[in-house]
Amino acid sequence: MSAALEGVVVLDLSRILAGPWSTQNLADLGADVIKVERPGPGDDTRSWGPPFVTTADGGRGDAAYFFCANRGKRSVTLDFTKAEGQKVILELAARADVLVENYKVGGLKKYGLDYDSLAKVNPGLIYCSITGFGQTGPYAERPGYDALIQAMGGLMSITGEPDAVPGGGPQKVGVAVVDIFTGLYATSAILAALYARTRTGKGQHIDVALLDVQVATLANQAGNYLLGGQVPGRLGSAHPSIVPYQPFACADGYVMLAIGNDTQFAALCAAAGCPQVADDSRFSTNAQRVAHRDLLVGLLQERLNTRTIDEWCALGIEQGFPCGPINTIDRVFDDPQVKARTMRVDVPSGRYGALPLVASPMKMSGTPVTYTSPPPTLGEHTEQVLTELGLNPQVIQALRDGGVV
Numbered sequence: 001m002s003a004a005l006e007g008v009v010v011l012d013l014s015r016i017l018a019g020p021w022s023t024q025n026l027a028d029l030g031a032d033v034i035k036v037e038r039p040g041p042g043d044d045t046r047s048w049g050p051p052f053v054t055t056a057d058g059g060r061g062d063a064a065y066f067f068c069a070n071r072g073k074r075s076v077t078l079d080f081t082k083a084e085g086q087k088v089i090l091e092l093a094a095r096a097d098v099l100v101e102n103y104k105v106g107g108l109k110k111y112g113l114d115y116d117s118l119a120k121v122n123p124g125l126i127y128c129s130i131t132g133f134g135q136t137g138p139y140a141e142r143p144g145y146d147a148l149i150q151a152m153g154g155l156m157s158i159t160g161e162p163d164a165v166p167g168g169g170p171q172k173v174g175v176a177v178v179d180i181f182t183g184l185y186a187t188s189a190i191l192a193a194l195y196a197r198t199r200t201g202k203g204q205h206i207d208v209a210l211l212d213v214q215v216a217t218l219a220n221q222a223g224n225y226l227l228g229g230q231v232p233g234r235l236g237s238a239h240p241s242i243v244p245y246q247p248f249a250c251a252d253g254y255v256m257l258a259i260g261n262d263t264q265f266a267a268l269c270a271a272a273g274c275p276q277v278a279d280d281s282r283f284s285t286n287a288q289r290v291a292h293r294d295l296l297v298g299l300l301q302e303r304l305n306t307r308t309i310d311e312w313c314a315l316g317i318e319q320g321f322p323c324g325p326i327n328t329i330d331r332v333f334d335d336p337q338v339k340a341r342t343m344r345v346d347v348p349s350g351r352y353g354a355l356p357l358v359a360s361p362m363k364m365s366g367t368p369v370t371y372t373s374p375p376p377t378l379g380e381h382t383e384q385v386l387t388e389l390g391l392n393p394q395v396i397q398a399l400r401d402g403g404v405v
Helices: 018-028 083-095 115-121 146-152 177-200 210-216 219-228 262-271 275-279 286-291 293-304 309-319 329-334 336-340 382-388 393-401
Strands: 009-013 032-037 052-054 060-063 073-077 098-101 126-131 204-209 245-250 253-258 323-325 344-349 353-358
Touching: 009 018, 009 083, 018 032, 018 073, 018 098, 018 126, 018 177, 032 083, 073 382, 083 115, 098 177, 115 126, 126 177, 146 177, 146 210, 177 204, 177 210, 204 210, 245 293, 245 309, 253 309, 262 275, 262 286, 262 309, 286 293, 309 323, 329 336, 382 393
Parallel strands: 009 032, 009 098, 032 073, 098 126, 126 204
Antiparallel strands: 052 060, 245 253, 253 323, 344 353
């Protein structure tokens, strides 16, 4: 069975997370992704450890960080600051369908590797630029990093406990969500551009900015401001518009309640031994529950303290209200639903043996994701890719001797 993107060639000039996350999605879908890395250190995340992955012979390999966003790719080491390296990139770009890069605005122009230059070589090329602030605007030339964008884009203002609560203050999310969301938006735009090219025959330049993505993913919180005139604040793990929708302490830890409607609320109250609360006019609708949030949360907390995590989760399943444990990551991968969905895959690797990786969440019936290629070692495919370009062994060796590859 062929993969969805079989035959699509992606030239990946990106590093760190946002760009590689996008190109890994494309690789999962069957594209041939050629990852260009600097000779010597390669992608910065190869050294972003500990932890480092242990090789099959017991040595120290690359940092675990690198492995989260680079499976299914071929790695080529190439110094395109040198004329010989630029020539190779031009030849690769001439054959590519997609190019992804995350250099600073204008950073590739001096090497003749910007969109306008490469579009002359390959008019069908889809060229995706990922930056902190975009190709235009007063901040365009500033560097952008996930945590900085979480702060500037409003996410940290709504993440964390309120100032008046012990430990209160703005917090970043525990995963680089702006980078990840940016990679996903970039993937969507690339796929749309590939489809548009089937009608027009032309490529295009895609401009994806971390700050734009962060603003877009404020979602309902942005809507609360734009449409309701309310500036959201921090509520810890509570929801601004739904109550009860937050963690509660119980006899042996914490559970998360996510009560989305009045029927679920009535079921919770019945399970908690206080069915009359569901009929109380202060709590009978979600709007009233939001208005009387503190009173209701205190009342429920007294009830939640009387049972264990497992007891509350069982009651939730039995009586029909959403309740779940707050799992640590080891418990996540031991969860029977996560196992049933095959969200861990073991990918064979010559250097590392079987590599346990997080699977793609894209479950496709006709063109399923396959995992035949692990994250590459640095420069693993340099000779293979250069040979495909028609370079003979003597030319490749000369490039090595000159420090180009």
